Amino acid sequence: MNLATAPSTVDSLDTPCLLLDETRMTRNIERLNALMAGHGVQLRPHLKTPKSIEVARRLMSTPQGPAAVSTLQEAEQFAAAGVTDLLYAVGVSPAKLERVLALRRRGVDLTVVVDSIDAALAVARRAREAGDAIPALIEIDCDGHRAGVQPGNTEQLLAIARALHNEGACLRGVMTHAGESYGCDSVEAIADMAEQERLAAVGCAEAIRAAGLPCPVVSVGSTPTAHFARSLEGVTEVRAGVYVFFDLVMAGLGVCAVDDIAASVLTTVIGHQPDKGWILVDAGWMAMSRDRGTARQRVDQLYGLVCDADGKVYPDVLLAETNQEQGIIKVRPGSGAVLPDLPLGAKLRIVPNHACATCAQHDAYEVVRRGSPDIVAHWERFRGW
Amino acid sequence: MNLATAPSTVDSLDTPCLLLDETRMTRNIERLNALMAGHGVQLRPHLKTPKSIEVARRLMSTPQGPAAVSTLQEAEQFAAAGVTDLLYAVGVSPAKLERVLALRRRGVDLTVVVDSIDAALAVARRAREAGDAIPALIEIDCDGHRAGVQPGNTEQLLAIARALHNEGACLRGVMTHAGESYGCDSVEAIADMAEQERLAAVGCAEAIRAAGLPCPVVSVGSTPTAHFARSLEGVTEVRAGVYVFFDLVMAGLGVCAVDDIAASVLTTVIGHQPDKGWILVDAGWMAMSRDRGTARQRVDQLYGLVCDADGKVYPDVLLAETNQEQGIIKVRPGSGAVLPDLPLGAKLRIVPNHACATCAQHDAYEVVRRGSPDIVAHWERFRGW
Known part of the structure; x- marks a missing residue:
């Protein structure tokens, strides 16, 4: 992304990209800091x-x-x-x-x-x-x-x-x-x-x-x-380490609520297969990672939980399959959920299985705050060894 | 990696890193080019x-x-x-x-x-x-x-x-x-x-x-x-696309031999758990990706097939589990294979399930040629959207 023309709202971001909800992150940080202060033990964040x-x-x-x-x-x-x-x-x-x-x-x-x-x-x-x-x-x-x-x-x-x-x-x-x-x-x-x-x-x-x-x-x-x-x-x-963002694996364990998860992938609807009950999006495994940590848990969240552009969860609507640059959204079988009516170009957030793995697929965080579509910062990530 | 001090042989590379065998790659390219020429059809490589x-x-x-x-x-x-x-x-x-x-x-x-x-x-x-x-x-x-x-x-x-x-x-x-x-x-x-x-x-x-x-x-x-x-x-x-490097999924399908796979991850032995029959290496899922494409095939290769530093396969020796920056090597249960005797610091190559996913975890290829430890080139990769 060219910072000189940095977009100012979620809606104007190129997709897929990585969103970070600073409000949730701050709450997660404060929660563990308070716990460690209670124990009187130094925290060494990973x-x-x-x-x-x-x-x-x-x-x-x-x-x-x-x-x-x-x-x-x-x-x-x-x-x-x-x-x-x-x-x-x-x-x-x-x-x-x-x-x-x-x-x-x-x-x-x-x-x-x-x-x-x-x-x-x-x-x-x-x-x-x-x-x-x-x-x-x-x-x-x-x-x-x-x-x-x-x-x-x-x-x-x-x-x-x-x-x-x-x-x-x-x-x-x-x-x-x-x-x-x-x-x-x-x-x-x-x-x-x-x-x-x-x-x-x-x-x-x-x-x-x-x-x-x-x-x-x-x-x-x-x-x-x-x-x-x-x-x-x-x-x-x-x-x-992962508590800073949390993820679906941690929610499945009961360490956090889904509502605490601070990192998500912003994606765009690129097609539909109505006969199959599919919505296609531009977040594939390159954007999500191949991590399927919840596959071993009681509730398998497949490649992630689908939310609207503001971060509100569509219950039992999942990123079910991924190709390199395409994902397929389906409702959880047997859940009775209905696929939301989302036109071509609609934006969604996908909450990931494993924040460490999903974030590693991206070069930066687009930072938002709860309840606002504004991008308040662009924080770069690094990688490699 | 600082190019001014680019290492000249596989042994001097920092690990984990991505190796590309140019000899194998060239053979893979020529094979499909010849097939397409036989059909008289244009190839559009992905x-x-x-x-x-x-x-x-x-x-x-x-x-x-x-x-x-x-x-x-x-x-x-x-x-x-x-x-x-x-x-x-x-x-x-x-x-x-x-x-x-x-x-x-x-x-x-x-x-x-x-x-x-x-x-x-x-x-x-x-x-x-x-x-x-x-x-x-x-x-x-x-x-x-x-x-x-x-x-x-x-x-x-x-x-x-x-x-x-x-x-x-x-x-x-x-x-x-x-x-x-x-x-x-x-x-x-x-x-x-x-x-x-x-x-x-x-x-x-x-x-x-x-x-x-x-x-x-x-x-x-x-x-x-x-x-x-x-x-x-x-x-x-x-x-x-993937034919340029091939991978274990393609070998499992019968599209190529393991010996055709041109991309691998170079890793270093960082520890042993002899009672468990484990060797620990510095290639975890960050270096390999979480892709487990062979899990759906007749022979599950777990996180990859282990080779010596020259690329010779240790039959039935697998990268069995991965953490973010650590991998655990084990022999395939029931295979009768014996874990090779590899000291701390020994280098190995891991052949991946899915070349697209594994290569995406790296920023460059260290290019080698068959039968030689020399690094003949450093080719950068890009990523993002």
């Missing part, structure tokens, strides 16, 4: 969802951070915008340490993550060579979801801790992520998962400290567990 | 797959085209690079006509697609106002897959044709796309689908001509049907 400095500034407790990132590209972009307290929350490979060191030389307190002795030794040795004790967290596998040391495996945990501490890195603590919380079927189950996540991290931190090693940071988090944790005792920081 | 002028120049029969695009952003980018014969192969919405007219004023012979009287009238009236008879194809729905006039609905077909012809547009012909060919279970079924596609388009063209209206263009195509059509009699051009 910036992999927004990938935008404008959104990051609204998420972070200070312009310098703290924040988490999922790529070094994010770290470099946010560092360039003045963020200095960053956790690169994905296991680091040895080849990536040069970019880590370069960022640290620029004054960024960038922490890395390891979950093996090999990785710990690679970090520690490169740190010693470079004369910079790179800080590292040890990843703990609290739920079998992904990477990390098994919570009961104290031998491996301490071997990694000693490799970091003795060989030249800075042993900063432990981190874990309850990725399995996305598969919970009740708020109670999420709260149980939050406790499992906490106990895994705190237990490992205690084991490290009992061995006479430092463990100042105990970092946990996922959007579901962050919202329903009963206790964060022993935890020093919580990470969460 | 540039939505590569979104790169360097690749487009190798695909097109002349530097000016012809070619097809799926967005006006593609049309604008390729026009800026000198392509002047373009089909915007997605039903046009009235608001997009201003960008269509702007391209046409710059000398681009850009054709649009309509499938309703409303759309035809919108195009024709705007064309008349602008004093530019925008050429349009009428989309035919040959297989119930997407948009288009039903082949038997001659009344609607002729009403659209007359609306274009009489109200100010240029009725250029008909187009159809056998999207259902992606669901065929044999080469014979693809050939049958190609014949169905041809008959739908040719039949509609004949109906238009019998009504005394012009129909110079009869455009058909999908990568599967383009490769297995028994006859293209009456067809004036064939469109195909």
